[in-house]
Amino acid sequence: MTRTPRTPPIRPWRRGLCRALGAERNELARPEDRARSRAGLLAAVATALALMLGATAAWTDFDSAEHRVAAAATRLHHLNAVLLTSTSTTTDTTDTAAPRYQATAAWTYPAGQQQSGTVGVSRQAQAGSTVGVWVADTGRLTTAPAGTADLVSDAVIVGLLAVGLLFVLIAAGLGLRLRSLDHRADTAWQRAWAELEPVWTGRAARRPGTDGPRRS
Template identity: 40%
Template sequence: MTDARRPARSVPARGMLRGHLRRAFGRDGNPLGRPVDRHRSQAVLMAFLGIALAALVCAGATAADYAMSRPQALAAASRLHRVDAVTLSPPRGADPTVAGRTMYAADAYWSWPGDRNHTGSIAVPRRTSPGSTVSTWVDDRGRPVAAPPSATDTAVNALLIGLFAFCGLTVLVASGLTARLAVLDRRACDSWQSSWALYEPVWSGRTAPGKQAG
């Protein structure tokens, strides 16, 4: 004989959303439905709409940031120049960066603009020996500068800004939903206690307080 008991299935998110939608507009057909249940579903739907709106806003902000930052990066890159520098010393470790990586630098010399020679410290790979040729970036005066951001760097930065903004807005929406549901739960508890005080004496066969049995 097979066991008739089956594990309960989890309700799909789409079905839950459909149920909240019907309940929010009083279309669920549940005769035991209470106004507080409808208000709960309305709060959940508002949270879903808030998150969807936050996603659209952050996506637009990401696209706008990239569209604004990319021309600026190209304009800055047009004033930079890539030159070959010859190292004069072994690489030495600098302070770790934010990402935890240790950058290495070495003394080197290079020429820019034209035949004007410069010496200074540039970023190099870890295993660079003296006398090696290393490509580096300099400005119009020949001073070493960081490499200009690529299109990928600009896109990643814009995406990170959008993601941080979306996470922040989602936290705000979730906090608002939690606060609203807490208020509704207290309201439902107070209503249940009032109803219990009113109807329990009748259900239990006792009379209401202050009255005597007939």
Template identity: 45%
Template sequence: MTAVPGPAGPVPHRRRRWRDHLRRAVRRDGNPLVRPVDRSRSRALLLTALGIGLALVLGAGAAAERFTSVRHRESTTAARLHAVQAVTLTPAQRRIEPGSGRTRYEAEAAWTSPDGRGTTGTVAVPGGTATGSAVGIRVDDSGRPVPPPQGTIQAGADAACLGFLAFGGLAALLIAGLSIRLMVLDRRADEAWQCSWASFEPRWNGRTPRDNRAG
């Protein structure tokens, strides 16, 4: 009975391939057939992978710094504000923020400033708020209303967006640099192959230098 060949062996693990690149880059592979251009290619891949790892760390650091600074600024600002009750003078009006497209509701309202003066202005209110409703707002020392603080979810989303942009920008630059480097190495390898073939081909075909001159 003829044995049926089994499936091909497992594909080398990705970690092993990176280990092979590392050994080739530091000349520890012991392979006499590896060309200098192959070692340069392995070094370029390893440096790019290291750079992407650093870009990820920098992106995460930028996101964490942004989130911490936003929350600290909000808490510092909130400590200097005053909570007051305002009475709406008009029903809630729907507004769409330019640029972001987010919907909010505003109404004209009256309130008493921290210094005792009566003040009117436009404040943010829940949708469906009727005239004469009491709404809580925050004002500064001069009685001007301030927007509500940025929530934790929104602050986290903004920080994550900043971190992603930082990481994506650095990673794109590194990948572009790797592509250019590999193109240069491929061109160099092709030129070296053509030079070697021009020297080896006459001997492989059994032609002599005189035959080359005659041709």
């Protein structure tokens, strides 16, 4: 006995794509069904564009931040400062976070001008030890320029926020469109049922004025 080869089933996404493009051969498909498939296709395309825009926003933020940091770094200087006092703990050592230390230090910048201040130190140190500090052109203490990891982290956050906002807009638009199509389909179904129900149940033949069966 020869077996008839089975036709592989059509995947739902392929069926939906054919329906959205008007290439589906299905006489039972309603205009609302095709419109619903087109809405899904547009949402998928919009999602892909949202991902591209999010990546673009992240890269733009990283590139601009990198230029800002590079420009600011030209006005920053890394020096070796001498501790005038031993370090003291600035956080509770019982905390889960690693303890931080601080001490009074002195450095010379600009040339010939000695400066002093309280600096943060990541380890215990005694007076006379040297630590690295960042200063501005005036010689005042400042923070270190942002590193690449920080810039990447900020850029990723910007990209995720952009994508998240676009996803919310896409989901809201798709939801409103599907709700409108559901309402349209429900209205069409009620209108068709109002026309078909009297004939299907036989009530149309029993309406007043119609010719009923004759009695002998």
